Amino acid sequence: MIELESVAMSYGGGELLSDMTLRLLPGSFHFLTGPSGAGKTTFLKLCYGELMPSAGRLTLFGQDLRDMSRDDIAALRSRIGVVHQDCQFLDHLPLIENVALPLTVAGQAANTTELRELLGWVGLWSQRGALPPQLSGGERQRAALARAVIRAPEVILADEPTGNIDWEMSLRLLKLLVELNRMGKTIVIATHDLNLIRTTKAQVAARVLRIQNRRLHLAGADL
Amino acid sequence: MSGGGRIRRLLGGLSRPQGAARVVPPSGSTAHLTVLTAGAMAFLAVFALALSLASGRLADRWSEALARTATVRISAPEAQLEAQTRAVLAILDTTPGIETARALDAAEMRGALEPWFGPDLPIETLPLPQLVEIIESPERPFDAEGLRLRLAAEVPGAVLDDHTRWRRPLVEAAGRIRLLGLMALGLIGAAMAGLITLAAQAALAANGQVIRVLRLVGARDTFIARAFVRRFTSRGFVGALVGTACGMGAVAALPAADAAGGFLTGLGFAGLHWLWPLAIPPLAAIVAYIATRQAALRMLKGIR
Numbered sequence: 056m057i058e059l060e061s062v063a064m065s066y067g068g069g070e071l072l073s074d075m076t077l078r079l080l081p082g083s084f085h086f087l088t089g090p091s092g093a094g095k096t097t098f099l100k101l102c103y104g105e106l107m108p109s110a111g112r113l114t115l116f117g118q119d120l121r122d123m124s125r126d127d128i129a130a131l132r133s134r135i136g137v138v139h140q141d142c143q144f145l146d147h148l149p150l151i152e153n154v155a156l157p158l159t160v161a162g163q164a165a166n167t168t169e170l171r172e173l174l175g176w177v178g179l180w181s182q183r184g185a186l187p188p189q190l191s192g193g194e195r196q197r198a199a200l201a202r203a204v205i206r207a208p209e210v211i212l213a214d215e216p217t218g219n220i221d222w223e224m225s226l227r228l229l230k231l232l233v234e235l236n237r238m239g240k241t242i243v244i245a246t247h248d249l250n251l252i253r254t255t256k257a258q259v260a261a262r263v264l265r266i267q268n269r270r271l272h273l274a275g276a277d278l
Numbered sequence: 279m280s281g282g283g284r285i286r287r288l289l290g291g292l293s294r295p296q297g298a299a300r301v302v303p304p305s306g307s308t309a310h311l312t313v314l315t316a317g318a319m320a321f322l323a324v325f326a327l328a329l330s331l332a333s334g335r336l337a338d339r340w341s342e343a344l345a346r347t348a349t350v351r352i353s354a355p356e357a358q359l360e361a362q363t364r365a366v367l368a369i370l371d372t373t374p375g376i377e378t379a380r381a382l383d384a385a386e387m388r389g390a391l392e393p394w395f396g397p398d399l400p401i402e403t404l405p406l407p408q409l410v411e412i413i414e415s416p417e418r419p420f421d422a423e424g425l426r427l428r429l430a431a432e433v434p435g436a437v438l439d440d441h442t443r444w445r446r447p448l449v450e451a452a453g454r455i456r457l458l459g460l461m462a463l464g465l466i467g468a469a470m471a472g473l474i475t476l477a478a479q480a481a482l483a484a485n486g487q488v489i490r491v492l493r494l495v496g497a498r499d500t501f502i503a504r505a506f507v508r509r510f511t512s513r514g515f516v517g518a519l520v521g522t523a524c525g526m527g528a529v530a531a532l533p534a535a536d537a538a539g540g541f542l543t544g545l546g547f548a549g550l551h552w553l554w555p556l557a558i559p560p561l562a563a564i565v566a567y568i569a570t571r572q573a574a575l576r577m578l579k580g581i582r
């Protein structure tokens with residue numbers, strides 16, 4: 056699905072990420088860890104085509120990112136659902152419209168029952184009319200997860216999805232992601248939360264990727 | 279439902295975002311500026327159009343009224359005057375393109391000179407030139423240059439005055455004014471495109487974060503552009519509609535053109551020409567559409 060071949064990335068200065076080679080197979084479950092500023096968000100941005108590698112080959116669903124047109128990238132984002140670290144909502148639209156936004160921009164109408172189920176599932180149905188700035192950090196992250204999955208993507212990339220929420224809610228979100236993985240979705244979660252990783256490993260065959268010294272490592276079984 | 283309500287709903291539908299256009303937040307000041315700009319430009323365009331059409335009419339009238347008459351002036355010693363007049367008439371008779379040629383008699387000459395010299399002018403005793411009035415046939419013009427050469431060769435005292443000398447500059451001036459009017463129309467259109475582009479760029483820049491989010495959730499460029507284009511197109515249209523209506527009202531309120539009316543009172547629309555300004559609002563909408571779309575697509579290139 057997502058294939059990196061000696062991919063490097065720099066923001067203009069020195070290389071932030073070097074020589075990363077990786078294949079994310081369908082149905083796999085990965086955690087991405089590393090110190091703050093190591094480049095986790097950057098790595099995920101490469102995976103959904105917001106950034107271009109400065110070297111190497113990045114193949115998404117069999118297509119080289121370099122050969123993809125702007126419309127190809129737009130289409131790609133219906134196959135990859137992303138929970139952004141900073142959520143990225145439209146502040147003038149109520150929560151429910153923000154969650155349905157991936158459908159709106161594709162010209163599809165949201166199914167009200169499904170929307171209700173999805174929002175109930177992340178515990179936000181009662182907040183559906185609130186504007187994003189009126190929500191708490193955790194509520195925003197839950198909404199971001201709901202938005203990421205609304206178009207039934209094949210891959211879900213989540214950047215610190217449990218950064219602002221309590222353990223109980225984290226487990227609930229994790230349960231959703233594990234369920235989605237069992238349905239065959241590919242999951243990548245960037246997180247610092249070792250407890251979350253341990254808990255997950257008890258449920259699915261999750262692997263841990265670690266970014267350290269600009270390289271991507273497959274972490275040992277000690278986690 | 280009342281008529282006012284229906285119109286409100288129609289205009290509201292044009293200017294209020296619906297459906298997909300809701301993804302862009304409302305932007306108060308640029309919206310009003312765009313409507314105002316389109317309105318002012320449409321108002322000016324009505325006048326430029328009136329100027330072009332009126333000067334076109336004037337040029338037609340002048341060239342038509344003056345083109346068909348000419349005069350031959352015969353200056354000769356009294357003894358030869360009659361013979362030369364006959365010779366001129368004979369030549370004119372055989373010149374193709376001349377419908378009638380007629381020597382003015384003493385009474386007509388008096389009539390022509392009276393306004394300048396008074397009724398008591400002893401016309402018989404004055405060495406006045408004989409005038410021959412020519413009326414061109416409506417089907418084909420006569421060859422003034424040929425006739426002039428022939429007269430010079432055969433009747434040395436005869437001079438053709440076909441009015442082109444003073445008619446041409448007038449017709450040219452009217453044509454020039456019409457051209458200026460058309461240029462003004464073009465400039466107004468270009469200025470409107472420029473101002474709407476600026477307003478659209480300001481709106482796009484102010485909504486950089488919105489555009490980023492839309493791209494992230496998978497919106498294509500055309501979807502995002504459409505959200506802006508719809509707004510600016512409808513604003514351009516509504517503004518131009520109001521501006522055109524005001525402009526047409528102002529032109530209609532100008533003093534009516536009368537027979538003695540000069541150029542200024544002729545500034546207006548005649549008959550079917552009133553339909554021309556109705557093209558302004560749709561044209562303004564097209565200009566706004568193209569300007570906004572170009573600005574949006576150009577700006578989107580920078581956001582992945």
Ligand SMILES: Nc1ncnc2c1ncn2[C@@H]1O[C@H](COP(=O)(O)OP(=O)(O)OP(=O)(O)O)[C@@H](O)[C@H]1O
Binds near residue numbers: 066071097098
């Ligand atoms: N647009 C950018 N331009 C320049 N430098 C950037 C840009 N975005 C990120 N960086 C830099 O790249 C480095 C990695 O950033 P990134 O956001 O990928 O880290 P991260 O691993 O996600 O950190 P955290 O755990 O704090 O979220 C940081 O040093 C950051 O300052």
Ligand SMILES: [Mg+2]
Binds near residue numbers: 097
């Ligand atoms: Mg990050």
